[in-house]
Amino acid sequence: MGLEAADRIEAVDVGPALVAPAPPSAASRSFEDVYRDDYARMVRVAHLLTGSNETAEDIVQDAFVKLYDRFDTLGDVSGYLYRAVVNSCWNRHRHLKVVERLQHLTVPATVAGVSEIDETLSALRILAPRRRAVVVLRYYADLRLEEIAQILGCRLGTVKSALHRALAELKEAIPR
């Protein structure tokens, strides 16, 4: 796929692993509570990761279906959702590349600079998937680097490195 090894996100099963410290209320929340608390936030994260609101909703709804089957076994459902959403966004990214390859399609270049929103999305799009995920989880979801490492299934050092490189790239892409 032409990606550096450091930029890949491990395609692991979003199993019942705990990916972040469980909030005290996690065990007492119902599935509907989780939907009410987390759905919109997860869609926003997925939107930032994919650049598409519609795709984001599809991914998050799929994540909730997966969550439903494991709900009783999870201690930290939010961590699970983050992991499922990030992995699905990454899968979607790879899917687009495969489709482009197989169907000889050319994905039209995004027109940047139309607005600051577009400019930001374009800047995110130039980042490799892992770097993009690190940036979004750190600066939008406000997660700690250790939590991000658990969600992405990589080492803390890898997250720090990815963040550093991402910021260097964004510095050029985002005028201040």
Add this chain to the structure above:
Amino acid sequence: MSDRDVLDLEPELRRRLGDVAATTTTDEAAWDAIQDRIAARPAPAHGSRRARLLAVVAAAVLVVVAAVALSHQDDSDKIQTDNTPSTTIDRTTTTDRTTSTNRTTTSTTSRAGSTSTTGVPGQGPGGGTTPEGGVNPAGGGTDPGAGGATATTAPPATAPDNTRQDGRVPVVSLAGSGYTMELTAWQSGGSNHLNVFGPTTDAYQTTWSWPNPVCLAGLRVEVAGTDNATHSFFYGYVTADAAEVLIVTTGGLSTSARLGPEVFSGQRPWIGEEPPGQVDHLEARDGSGGLLYNVAAPTWDGGC
């Protein structure tokens, strides 16, 4: 980039990401959509005793039908039934298990079955490709008299016999000492899914999905076998032109996976036992042995 640059950029990034996120809209019917998707997903088999009894009777009938069918086929058409005959499973006739004694490479070969006579979705007149369920037996896949029927409905809540508890016929199975692994497949939301059963039939292990299509994609699953040993497998999808999927270790050991039929357009499921040692990569080869794809950790996906 200096620390000062980072400090300058961080608040700007936070603001911009927040601004983009603020434009995100959510569907008011999302909750209903999730409920619909949950209802449409494979359901565990919690059938009544009556349903189970009917399933047993149906199984007996199918066993007889399968036995009769097999007895009328010549040798090249025989189907390995693995105790669970099915007209939609692409069983292999032989398993060529070869262990080299003078090299460091051990190769276990399971060739893709091409001998199934009915019900291979997407292949031949007997196949019924199902846009949603793929190999949904409710569409006639297990009914010898209904070959070619296209299934469009969700699988039954209670699994008829010779199907797994998710209500679908396994599309590929792999049996060895201490395990019988089986995969069921379906599509939803633009993704191809696989459920993994093992080490015995009906023992659900895990599930995973990949966007449709993939070139070669796999995932690792580990099960405790009936022999109390741990068995590790890779499973996934590969393009239909692949004749072999190999699981290759850093030490050069390789195992050839068993391929299922083309359950979805251009996509075949596969599963293979992990060879001893550290797996280095997966590779798909065509009928001439030519390398099609080579994928490695950590994504185990892509290759094209």
